[in-house]
Amino acid sequence: MTDLSVLESDLLGAVAAASDLAALEEVRVSALGKHGSISALLKGMGAMSPDERKEKGPLINGLRDRVQTAIAERKAALEEAALSAKLAAERVDLTLPAPPRRKGSVHPTMQVMDELVEIFAQMGFEVAEGPDIEDDWHNFTALNFPPKHPAREMHDTFFFNPDEKGERKLLRTHTSPVQVRTMVSQKPPIRIVAPGRVFRCDSDQTHTPMFHQIEGLVIDRDINMGHLKWTLETFLGRYFETDTVATRFRPHHFPFTEPSAEMDVRCDRSGGEVKVGQGDSWLEILGCGMVHPNVLRQVGIDPNEFQGFAFGLGVDRLAMLKYGMPDLRDMFASDTRWLQHYGFSAYAVPNAATGLD
Numbered sequence: 001m002t003d004l005s006v007l008e009s010d011l012l013g014a015v016a017a018a019s020d021l022a023a024l025e026e027v028r029v030s031a032l033g034k035h036g037s038i039s040a041l042l043k044g045m046g047a048m049s050p051d052e053r054k055e056k057g058p059l060i061n062g063l064r065d066r067v068q069t070a071i072a073e074r075k076a077a078l079e080e081a082a083l084s085a086k087l088a089a090e091r092v093d094l095t096l097p098a099p100p101r102r103k104g105s106v107h108p109t110m111q112v113m114d115e116l117v118e119i120f121a122q123m124g125f126e127v128a129e130g131p132d133i134e135d136d137w138h139n140f141t142a143l144n145f146p147p148k149h150p151a152r153e154m155h156d157t158f159f160f161n162p163d164e165k166g167e168r169k170l171l172r173t174h175t176s177p178v179q180v181r182t183m184v185s186q187k188p189p190i191r192i193v194a195p196g197r198v199f200r201c202d203s204d205q206t207h208t209p210m211f212h213q214i215e216g217l218v219i220d221r222d223i224n225m226g227h228l229k230w231t232l233e234t235f236l237g238r239y240f241e242t243d244t245v246a247t248r249f250r251p252h253h254f255p256f257t258e259p260s261a262e263m264d265v266r267c268d269r270s271g272g273e274v275k276v277g278q279g280d281s282w283l284e285i286l287g288c289g290m291v292h293p294n295v296l297r298q299v300g301i302d303p304n305e306f307q308g309f310a311f312g313l314g315v316d317r318l319a320m321l322k323y324g325m326p327d328l329r330d331m332f333a334s335d336t337r338w339l340q341h342y343g344f345s346a347y348a349v350p351n352a353a354t355g356l357d
């Protein structure tokens with residue numbers, strides 16, 4: 001019969017010497033595994049006489065318990081050491097950007113809005129804002145739309161149900177009410193742009209019920225259409241990144257400007273693409289004009305003292321022209337493949353130093 005105390009000290013020595021979990025497992029198998037030394041002793045107990053079993057049984061069981069305990073303790077110690085070593089070796093740099101998974105991107109409309117704001121900010125314009133839900137006065141009346149005038153219908157307005165006072169709120173049909181809000185709350189001189197969402201009940205390849213406009217307004221003394229033309233040409237040159245912008249005014253009608261015009265920009269349409277700054281085609285790009293004296297009166301500005309110009313243009317359309325998206329409806333379909341393709345990196349912040357895109 002094996003000398004139990006020798007076996008025990010051998011096994012405990014091997015357990016203590018096991019330098020990793022794999023080595024410890026080898027020791028465990030050699031002692032307690034199917035063909036292990038302690039397992040053999042336990043098996044041998046069956047063949048013992050009752051007296052012998054009574055004498056040797058507790059010794060063998062005691063040996064097994066102590067070896068089992070030693071293995072469990074060594075295992076816990078090795079696991080803890082392994083974890084500490086892993087933690088010590090691992091360095092997490094919390095300042096690193098998260099690894100890209102499904103990459104988000106900046107929508108072209110938002111990117112272009114940032115570009116526009118950057119360009120106009122350089123020209124001394126501030127950004128103004130107004131609510132998406134407007135009242136009739138700001139959206140129409142103060143802008144010199146006569147009551148019942150068909151122009152109100154022209155805008156395909158989304159009206160809310162009348163409230164208790166009978167007032168019918170609406171989703172603003174253009175960013176022009178921000179002109180009114182600004183002139184009511186600020187004294188001239190005023191130089192603002194107002195980018196934002198607008199809503200019209202209309203949907204086809206070139207119209208969506210929600211789209212984006214940017215409004216511009218300048219109110220000061222001795223403002224004339226020359227200032228308007230210079231401002232818009234400078235802006236278009238910077239936006240389309242060309243020195244060869246050519247524009248023309250076409251007479252138009254807006255209730256809130258007099259005279260009113262649409263501005264076209266010279267472009268090349270050959271090759272299925274619109275290229276601004278070359279060619280012999282014209283592309284309608286925005287509406288503009290000199291602020292109507294009635295609008296100035298509505299907001300308490302004396303038209304004999306101050307004049308101004310205003311302009312408004314579609315941001316989504318401007319984005320499509322520069323970045324080549326063919327269908328306006330795709331812009332708001334939330335198709336991640338489209339967004340992945342046309343979207344911008346969040347780090348590509350438009351600024352004058354690094355370029356606009």
Ligand code: DAH
Binds near residue numbers: 257286287311
């Ligand atoms: N609000 C006009 C529209 O949505 C666009 C517009 C035209 C704005 C002329 C202006 C302007 O400020 O002067 O159709």
